[in-house]
Amino acid sequence: MDTAVLEQLLDEALDHAVVHHGYTDYMRDYEVVVYATADPRTGVAPAYLRYLFRYCVEARCETSVPPDIWRVSLDDRLIEQETAADLADLDGYVWGVKWHCLYPGATVLPASEAGRRWSEALGIDFHEVRMETNAHTLTLVFSDLQVSELPTHPAR
Numbered sequence: 389m390d391t392a393v394l395e396q397l398l399d400e401a402l403d404h405a406v407v408h409h410g411y412t413d414y415m416r417d418y419e420v421v422v423y424a425t426a427d428p429r430t431g432v433a434p435a436y437l438r439y440l441f442r443y444c445v446e447a448r449c450e451t452s453v454p455p456d457i458w459r460v461s462l463d464d465r466l467i468e469q470e471t472a473a474d475l476a477d478l479d480g481y482v483w484g485v486k487w488h489c490l491y492p493g494a495t496v497l498p499a500s501e502a503g504r505r506w507s508e509a510l511g512i513d514f515h516e517v518r519m520e521t522n523a524h525t526l527t528l529v530f531s532d533l534q535v536s537e538l539p540t541h542p543a544r
Contacts, residue, residue, distance in 0.1 A: 389532045391496055394515060397535055398494035400424075401439065405487040406521050408542050411447065418444035418528055420519065421542050422490065436538040445506050445514070446529035453523050457481050481523065488521035495520075502529045 401422050408421040420439040426432035453461065461480030469484035497503070500516035507514045512531050519526040 389513060394533055395496055397533055398517065401490050402493040403489065403491050406490050407487045409526060417442050418447050418530065423487065436541055438536050438538050440534045441528050441530035442534060443531035444528055446502055448527040450525050451523065452520060452525045453481055488523045490519065490521050492520050
């Protein structure tokens, strides 16, 4: 996959909502589902977009929520938005919003040692991408990216 095309596809997801991520049910490819919206004045309808990272040989997910915020975000009432909104004594991260903003966004890591190693081992191009949200940082090593529109919100 051409790096410029990869960067363009990833740039189009910037600042939208990540509503799901994980390996597909057949466990080879990694998917990130994004809810993309635009200013209503544009006439562009919101859409669920599936970013399918094909031949994903490495996937790491780390929190980007600082420890001091984690400390006040352990209460299970924060996993439901309705519960958290009703409790003035809760001051932590509300996990129950069930989405993360894809910001500062996704970056292709051009000097990826993992990408080079997998490219040599399999004989096809591999890339490493870092996707940063307001709660997680995903690092994926994969060969190809396909983006498609989903008809509805994916099942959780």
